[in-house]
Every structure is written in structure tokens, then in C-alpha cells.
Amino acid sequence: xxxxxxxxxxALLRAKxxxxxxxxxxxxxxxxxxxxxxxxxxxxxxxxLDEVETGIETPVGPMRAPALAAPEPCLVAILRAGxxxxxxxxxVLPEAPVGHLGLVRDExxxxxxxxxxxxxxxxxxRGALVLDPMLxxxxxxxxxxxxxxxxxxxxxxxxxxxxxxxxxxxxxAAHPDVPVTAGALDERLNEKGYIVPGLGDxxxxxxxxx
Ligand SMILES: O=P(O)(O)OC[C@H]1O[C@H](OP(=O)(O)OP(=O)(O)O)[C@H](O)[C@@H]1O
Ligand SMILES: O=c1cc[nH]c(=O)[nH]1
Ligand SMILES: [Mg+2]
Numbered sequence: 001x002x003x004x005x006x007x008x009x010x011a012l013l014r015a016k017x018x019x020x021x022x023x024x025x026x027x028x029x030x031x032x033x034x035x036x037x038x039x040x041x042x043x044x045x046x047x048x049l050d051e052v053e054t055g056i057e058t059p060v061g062p063m064r065a066p067a068l069a070a071p072e073p074c075l076v077a078i079l080r081a082g083x084x085x086x087x088x089x090x091x092v093l094p095e096a097p098v099g100h101l102g103l104v105r106d107e108x109x110x111x112x113x114x115x116x117x118x119x120x121x122x123x124x125x126r127g128a129l130v131l132d133p134m135l136x137x138x139x140x141x142x143x144x145x146x147x148x149x150x151x152x153x154x155x156x157x158x159x160x161x162x163x164x165x166x167x168x169x170x171x172x173a174a175h176p177d178v179p180v181t182a183g184a185l186d187e188r189l190n191e192k193g194y195i196v197p198g199l200g201d202x203x204x205x206x207x208x209x210x
Contacts (some may be wrong), residue, residue, distance in 0.1 A: 003172040004179040008044040012154075013037065017161065017183045021199045032100075034133065034206055037183060038088030041159040044094075044162070045129055045181035046073065052095040065143055072096040073119045074209070078103055078132035081202035085131040085159070090099050092195040097122060101147055102139045109130055112140040119151045127155030133202040135160040135182070136195050138167035142174040161202070164195045 017034045019025055024112040050069035055062065076099040086098065102116030120126075128148050135141050141158060148156055158171070161183040171180065186195050194200070206210040 003168075003176050005168065005172075005185075006044065006179065006181045007184065008040065008181065010040060010182065013040045013183055016040070017199075020205075021197065023200075025205075027205065029098060029207045031087075031103035033182065034081075034084035034202075035091075037161055038085035038159075040130060041085065041089075041161070041181055041183065042075075042131075044115050045157045045159045045179070047101070049073075050118060050139055052073045057130065067091070071122075071126050073127045073129050074099055074123050074153075075159075076119065076128045076144070076148060078114060078130065078140055081206055082131045084202070084206040085133060086160070089131060091128070093180075095195045097126070098124065099128070099148075101144045103143060105136075105140060105193070108193070110137050110139060112143050112145065114193065117147060119148065124152030126153075126173060128153050130156065130158045131160075131181075132158075133161040133206075134198070135163040135167040135180070136189060136193055137164075138170035138174070141171055143169070145175045145178055148206075160170040162195050164189050184195075185187045 016033045016037050051066045053064045054067045058063045064198045074097045075089050079102040097120035099119040103112040105112050125158045156178045159181045163182045163185050190196050
């Protein structure tokens with residue numbers, strides 16, 4: 001099986017991504033755009049959730065109407081930058097339980113170190129959408145999905161804003177069963193492991209710590 005990879009064809013998504021990429025975008029604008037992109041990517045990543053038909057009454061009369069067949073999936077944010085996407089994701093799924101995975105990449109080895117694991121109890125029953133703006137070498141996302149699987153989830157999806165070909169290939173090799181929804185697939189990684197052209201350090205830009 002090969003990981004399904006989907007870039008939504010949406011003018012708003014592209015325009016908001018351009019805002020995120022601009023060097024001069026300030027922290028407030030960056031954070032707002034990241035949340036908006038989080039809402040769009042969450043909707044797109046979950047567009048194929050199972051539905052059932054149910055009988056309802058509108059103010060005008062009865063009808064058969066679609067509803068979700070199962071409780072909403074959990075949202076899992078990879079700290080820190082995933083918190084920016086989470087803000088928008090929760091607008092779309094306000095009732096979803098939220099998990100946090102703290103991962104930070106060593107700037108020399110580019111390997112992630114885990115510093116927080118806090119996952120919802122009903123992850124196995126609900127499944128999860130894991131959120132991180134950047135899929136660079138793929139190390140952080142691969143580790144995060146590993147943790148979510150370890151916690152018992154089988155139905156897992158991953159959403160990111162920008163992916164690098166290197167990271168996508170590594171992710172596909174590690175988790176071929178996990179579909180990826182992304183805002184864009186960029187050219188490559190540079191010698192420091194940053195995505196080119198990318199948008200810089202998503203965590204620093206979101207939290208004003210540059
Ligand atoms: O695919 P990778 O090579 O693992 O790189 C991607 C990771 O790097 C960034 O996090 P960072 O380590 O900078 O932590 P932060 O969000 O706290 O800034 C980003 O948010 C991803 O989690
Ligand atoms: O380009 C990149 C790569 C990793 N992490 C980021 O925040 N940006
Ligand atoms: Mg960072």
C-alpha cells in the first residue's frame with residue numbers, strides 16, 4: 001500500500017499559504033492564517049468520514065439527512081507549531097478530544113526528541129487526525145504517528161501545510177497506511193533541514209520566538 005497524498009485544489013488555501021510564506025508576515029497575521037489553513041486542511045483530510053442517513057425535522061418539515069456514522073476523530077497536535085493548526089481544526093471539530101505530542105528537532109542531527117505525550121483515552125475508538133505544519137525530514141511526524149499507533153489507534157490521518165519530497169518519502173515508507181493531506185509539496189530541504197522555499201520556522205513564526 002502507498003500513502004494517499006492529497007493537495008486540496010482550493011484558491012483560499014493557496015492564498016493563505018502565500019501569506020504564511022511571505023517573510024514580512026508578522027506573528028499575529030501568521031497565527032491567524034495558520035489557524036485558517038488548519039480549518040481548511042481538517043475539513044479536507046476528513047472529507048471521507050463515514051456517514052449515515054437519519055430522520056430529522058426542519059422547521060418546515062421532515063427529511064432524511066446525513067450525519068456522521070461515528071464520533072469525531074481525535075485531534076493530535078505536534079508541539080509547538082501544530083498548536084497553530086489546532087486552533088482552526090477545533091473550529092471544525094469542536095467536540096473532538098485533543099492530544100498533545102511535544103517533539104523538538106535537534107538542529108544538528110535533525111532527529112526529534114520527545115518531551116510530552118498526552119493522548120486521549122478514546123484514541124483507539126475514534127482514530128486521529130495528527131497536525132503539524134511542516135513535514136521536513138519526516139522524523140517528527142513519523143515518531144508522532146508511531147506514538148498514536150502505540151496508543152491503539154488504527155484509523156489515522158496526517159495533515160501538514162508544507163511537505164518536502166524527502167519527508168514525504170520517509171513518511172510513506174514508515175506509515176504507508178496513513179493518508180497525508182498537505183497545502184503544498186515544495187522543492188527540497190536545504191543543508192539545515194529547512195524546507196525550500198517553505199515558510200521558515202513555523203514554531204518561531206507562530207509564537208514570536210524568532
Ligand atoms: O520533519 P522534521 O525534520 O522532523 O521537521 C519538522 C518539525 O520541525 C518543526 O518543529 P521544531 O522541532 O522546530 O519544534 P517547534 O515546533 O517547537 O518549533 C516542525 O513543526 C515539525 O514538528
Ligand atoms: O522548514 C522547516 C523545517 C522544519 N521545521 C520548520 O519549522 N520549518
Ligand atoms: Mg521550530
